[in-house]
Amino acid sequence: MRSDSDLTGRARIRDAALELFGAEGVNRVSVRAIAARAGVSAALVLHHFGSKEGLRKACDAYVVEMVRGGPGADLDDVSGLAAMLEASSAMRLYLGRAFLDGSPAAAALFDDIVAAAERWLEEGVRTGRVRPSDDPRARAAVYVTWLLAPLTFGEHLARALPGGGSETDRTLRTSRAGIEIFTRGLFADDRVLDAWDAVREERRSP
Amino acid sequence: MRSDSDLTGRARIRDAALELFGAEGVNRVSVRAIAARAGVSAALVLHHFGSKEGLRKACDAYVVEMVRGGPGADLDDVSGLAAMLEASSAMRLYLGRAFLDGSPAAAALFDDIVAAAERWLEEGVRTGRVRPSDDPRARAAVYVTWLLAPLTFGEHLARALPGGGSETDRTLRTSRAGIEIFTRGLFADDRVLDAWDAVREERRSP
DNA sequence: CATCGAGCTGAACAATCGTTTAGCATCCTG
């Protein structure tokens, strides 16, 4: 009754909405435009999803489900993140917008990813693969933020890389640069870190 | 004729638009809502800016100008970035949306920031403050992306940090965690980096 | 005083929006 007819109609509308929502933003896209792209009438969209907001929530749930229970990713390591970043362009764009707009589903997803990353980093510290941190929770949050940054800045990131190369080539370059920072660090000494701590001390008792 | 009357009217409309555009997104905000917040009529908004799109471009130009030529930041080091991140909440939200929507002004700003960061990192490498990179251009782009990430994920970042503390306290924690990664690195050995290079070799000749 | 322009407004316009309603076709079930 549900999964049989998913190949046509409902799913086609959802995919069309996902694509347009991601590319243009939810409120720049009309129900009629979604219907046209899906090859159906505008009324059918509302018939299936109740309202435009219902369609948005359905897209939210679908994207989150794909990231969470996606092909082989169980969110207990960070491989789910890589899967997300390799997801379809439509999903990437939609996710970026969902995080910026602060939809509840996106917020819950973010929190879960941070928790998983914190566990993963913690275990890495135990096994010696990951350096210990003065503030593991904050580090996990920042780490996730950085991994997710291409969702928002992917377009600019690709443009910043000069010359040829396919989109995957550029992605490989940027991810390699990120891993390089993660393993070698960026600053050669503790000067910036010490300066920061000095600033904090200064602010603590003015 | 221009800067004298900026304190009222035109500037008030621009500030109201900036705030609402950042908080809700450009197309979720009506001209009438902006006018109401600025305490003027809807017609005056169009009288000053020609159209809603003109108002959006004016907001773009204003934010970019504030970031570029802001108080003491000449964009020749990355201090301008810090100033940007400490800018008003409205500007932060607006900038995040501008980057996501890929407005031309935001794209140009991003490119300029990457170029400045590349120069800054390059000089750091010469003076020994910054570690050398296998791909300086890509590293600069990724670096800027990471510095800009709080624009989009700031809300989630703050929520991920448990318990008390003011907003500035949370910002201090996350920025400190970021600097920690930048100076100490995240991974304790070259395993991830080597694994990545192995993947690249594999993809090069399949 | 006359006049001109700038700041500003209320009312209206056309377009588009999300949504509702009534109804058509089709297919399964009894």
Added chain:
DNA sequence: CAGGATGCTAAACGATTGTTCAGCTCGATG
């Protein structure tokens, strides 16, 4: 065959949108 879901559509409704227009006030200029 009767009948009720189900997938789907065309047409219309009310609300809201961006924009236009005629005209008001008021201080500066001649």
